[in-house]
Amino acid sequence: MxxxxxxxxxxxxxxxxxxxxxxxxxxxxxxxxxxxxxxxxxxxxxxxxxxxxxxxxxxxxxxxxxxxxxxxxxxxxxxxxxxxxxxxxxxxxxxxxxxxxxxxxxxxxxxxxxxxxxNVAEMERHNMLERQKQGIYLAKAKGTYKGRLYGTKLTDDQLLVKYKSVAKELRNGESLRRAAKIGQCSLGTAQKIQRILSK
Missing domain, CATH: 3.40.50.1390 (Resolvase, N-terminal catalytic domain)
Known part of the structure; x- marks a missing residue:
């Protein structure tokens, strides 16, 4: 043991x-x-x-x-x-x-x-996501939000959170095409998620 x-x-x-x-x-x-x-x-x-x-x-x-x-x-x-x-x-x-x-x-x-x-850990995560949403909302209201800037890159963590359903499908052994369809993303994004999961 x-x-x-x-x-x-x-x-x-x-x-x-x-x-x-x-x-x-x-x-x-x-x-x-x-x-x-x-x-x-x-x-x-x-x-x-x-x-x-x-x-x-x-x-x-x-x-x-x-x-x-x-x-x-x-x-x-x-x-x-x-x-x-x-x-x-x-x-x-x-x-x-x-x-x-x-x-x-x-x-x-x-x-x-x-x-x-x-509960504190869960609350911290919720607050972080809420702050992110509020920041985007305010930026849109000011007309300064244009989505992710060209050339910027989401971290592995952010990709897995954003495309949670894609990660779930791939973990269950589903194909890239099915995962992309269910997650409503491109095939390239599904491939990125697959590479992260295989690390």
Whole structure:
């Protein structure tokens, strides 16, 4: 049975060093470069982590903060419940607390604190998207908004959020053409999403 660590950053250009300062304490590190909006169980490295749990290879997981699991409170609590059912101890470093007490009894204080932090993470994401919408609305009202400037580039995170339905279809093994049709985007955009998912 192993103690492992799960690390997540939203984009390729983000540094994971802050989350990996204690790497030597773990037998394995799983690093995802995915948006927190993507469900934990749908991320490339998280899938490998879950597979290792199902094989009985892991008994303890460390994460730097609860939002590494996700930005949606339902997704966060679902994964914690999954770990609890399999008697996997989850340790959240920035609150210094385990999800399970001795004899694998769920820690009530942990659940309460994580619920609050999970709601904060979800609220932050919602506020960010709202600010973005308001900025676009004001720019349109002033007549200064002309869409994305030529030559500018959406980050991987922004693409996955904007074309969530495309990513979902591709993860389900659907063709690029079907994904593009359902997501109402070009074939080229669907190909970009596919490249991001395959990283």
């Amino acid at each position: 192993a103690k492992v660590k799960y690390v997540r950053v939203s984009t390729d250009d983000q540094n994971t060093a802050r989350q990996e300062i204690n790497n030597n304490d773990f037998s394995k590190i799983y690093i995802d470069k995915e948006s927190g909006a993507i469900k934990f169980a749908e991320r490339k490295e998280a899938k490998k982590l879950i597979a290792d749990i199902d094989k009985g290879n892991i008994n303890e997981i460390h994460i730097s903060s609860v939002d590494r699991l996700g930005r949606n409170i339902i997704d966060i609590l679902t994964m914690i419940e999954y770990f609890n059912q399999r008697q996997i101890k989850l340790f959240v470093e920035n609150i210094g607390m385990f999800s399970l007490l001795d004899e694998n009894i769920p820690n009530p204080s942990f659940k309460m604190i994580v619920s609050v932090l999970g």
